[in-house]
Amino acid sequence: MAAMLLETPSDAAMRRYYDKLASAGKGPGLRVDQIGGAFGKGLFADKVFDQDELVLREPKLVGAQHEHNKADALVCSFCFQYIGSMELQIGRRLLSKGDESAHDLKETGSLSGGEEGSDMDLTEEKEESENGHDGCGCDEKSHNRKAISTELVDSLLTGDLHLPYSDKFPLSPITSCPGGCAEDVFCSDMCADEAWRTYHSLLCAGPNSLCENKKALAQFKEHACDSNDIFLVAAQVIAGTILQARNLKNEILKNATAKGKEPRQQTHDILLEAWEPFAMGFKKLWWEAVALPDDVDPSQEDSFRDQFKELAIESLNYLKEAIYEEEYDPLFDLEVYGHIIGMFELNNLEIVVPSPVEDYFIYIDDLPKDDQSAHAGTVTRPFLDALGSEYATYCTGTGFFALQSCVNHSCRPNAKAFKREEDRDGAAVLLAIRPIRKGEEITISYIDENHDLEERQALLADYGFVCSCSRCIEDSSMKIFSSRALAGMLQQ
Numbered sequence: 001m002a003a004m005l006l007e008t009p010s011d012a013a014m015r016r017y018y019d020k021l022a023s024a025g026k027g028p029g030l031r032v033d034q035i036g037g038a039f040g041k042g043l044f045a046d047k048v049f050d051q052d053e054l055v056l057r058e059p060k061l062v063g064a065q066h067e068h069n070k071a072d073a074l075v076c077s078f079c080f081q082y083i084g085s086m087e088l089q090i091g092r093r094l095l096s097k098g099d100e101s102a103h104d105l106k107e108t109g110s111l112s113g114g115e116e117g118s119d120m121d122l123t124e125e126k127e128e129s130e131n132g133h134d135g136c137g138c139d140e141k142s143h144n145r146k147a148i149s150t151e152l153v154d155s156l157l158t159g160d161l162h163l164p165y166s167d168k169f170p171l172s173p174i175t176s177c178p179g180g181c182a183e184d185v186f187c188s189d190m191c192a193d194e195a196w197r198t199y200h201s202l203l204c205a206g207p208n209s210l211c212e213n214k215k216a217l218a219q220f221k222e223h224a225c226d227s228n229d230i231f232l233v234a235a236q237v238i239a240g241t242i243l244q245a246r247n248l249k250n251e252i253l254k255n256a257t258a259k260g261k262e263p264r265q266q267t268h269d270i271l272l273e274a275w276e277p278f279a280m281g282f283k284k285l286w287w288e289a290v291a292l293p294d295d296v297d298p299s300q301e302d303s304f305r306d307q308f309k310e311l312a313i314e315s316l317n318y319l320k321e322a323i324y325e326e327e328y329d330p331l332f333d334l335e336v337y338g339h340i341i342g343m344f345e346l347n348n349l350e351i352v353v354p355s356p357v358e359d360y361f362i363y364i365d366d367l368p369k370d371d372q373s374a375h376a377g378t379v380t381r382p383f384l385d386a387l388g389s390e391y392a393t394y395c396t397g398t399g400f401f402a403l404q405s406c407v408n409h410s411c412r413p414n415a416k417a418f419k420r421e422e423d424r425d426g427a428a429v430l431l432a433i434r435p436i437r438k439g440e441e442i443t444i445s446y447i448d449e450n451h452d453l454e455e456r457q458a459l460l461a462d463y464g465f466v467c468s469c470s471r472c473i474e475d476s477s478m479k480i481f482s483s484r485a486l487a488g489m490l491q492q
């Protein structure tokens with residue numbers, strides 16, 4: 001049965017699924033079609049798109065904020081919108097650096113102690129953080145920081161201190177989890193209910209959780225946080241499929257009772273139906289799909305891959321202890337678990353949500369120079385100093401999307417993933433970078449397409465394919481041509 005979950009769906013099954021999405025209004029002006037070769041399927045324009053026009057905006061099927069990002073951005077666990085208040089966002093970030101800031105350098109920041117004036121000039125710092133902070137880990141983040149008193153941080157957290165102009169950046173108040181856990185918070189009842197219905201009720205640590213072994217659940221989460229937080233997203237797939245299968249089963253029961261018949265319960269069919277959204281994703285085994293890093297000697301490849309497999313085994317064991325149900329046993333198969341994570345490895349989109357904290361400090365910096373702005377600058381300066389370049393850190397996470405995951409790569413793409421001013425959540429957003437004809441395939445570049453042919457091919461090897469887009473074909477024929485020309489010149 002586990003093998004059935006991993007079978008490539010038939011063309012007819014794919015057609016049914018994507019037609020269902022289209023008729024539910026998902027991805028207007030788009031259609032998913034089969035294409036030959038390694039790609040399997042692709043996303044196609046069913047209408048003309050102008051340059052810069054929105055091609056797709058789609059919420060995730062499953063996804064999570066990165067664990068290491070949680071102190072930097074308090075967001076809705078379901079839609080990734082920033083929540084709470086500006087004061088809370090800034091206070092939490094400062095708190096996470098707590099000891100370091102409060103003890104190393106004492107009380108440099110007080111309301112009266114800041115520099116006069118508000119000439120902060122954030123532009124340079126902003127560029128630096130956009131271009132560089134991912135590449136170099138955390139060191140760059142912490143430079144230029146000045147400490148701030150714990151009292152001041154507390155006053156932000158308690159709401160006693162109101163920052164000037166923070167009401168220009170209103171955030172949704174925090175909605176707590178209906179299960180009563182402290183880990184997941186939401187922007188609205190709608191997000192809280194959707195999360196609860198689609199996966200969280202089985203993965204919640206709170207008193208109303210439907211999970212029967214919360215100790216094992218806690219161990220599962222701890223293991224994921226210590227090793228790879230992608231396991232938390234894999235758990236959403238499994239929990240979500242179980243919950244959906246239960247719903248389908250109840251529906252069948254209800255319909256049968258209404259008709260006065262014995263319900264015909266086909267567990268296999270129900271499970272396959274509930275699994276449908278994840279059946280569609282292109283998959284490979286995680287420990288086989290993951291690219292061998294340059295610093296791993298090829299002779300060590302087997303043990304490198306075994307480490308990933310070991311991690312998956314440990315993780316799955318905890319998850320099984322926490323939420324196993326015999327009826328849905330195939331979902332807890334190691335091959336299935338490995339393929340879910342491999343599917344993420346090959347398809348997931350890095351979720352980025354721009355930070356209102358960054359917008360806020362830029363707003364203060366851009367205020368027309370007068371007494372009021374001088375005051376605002378004086379009040380906010382200590383916080384900005386204490387945050388250093390980190391004031392601009394975004395919310396980051398990873399997500400799997402039904403339609404976006406069908407978009408193939410091209411080194412000469414016609415669309416790009418991009419957040420517009422109004423995109424303030426974790427949805428995948430694709431914009432046309434040139435006019436797109438009806439019937440044309442939508443493509444994005446998975447890599448920095450400014451590289452030359454060889455570098456591009458090397459980067460794309462991580463995705464497990466050799467690109468044969470129009471640009472790669474041109475570039476390689478140019479290469480053959482120029483090497484022939486060179487050979488011809490040498491012969492003369």
Ligand SMILES: [Zn+2]
Pocket residue numbers: 076077078079080081186187188191
């Ligand atoms: Zn939300």
Ligand SMILES: [Zn+2]
Pocket residue numbers: 177178179180181182184200203204205206
């Ligand atoms: Zn909860």
Ligand SMILES: [Zn+2]
Pocket residue numbers: 410411412467468469470471472
């Ligand atoms: Zn290419």
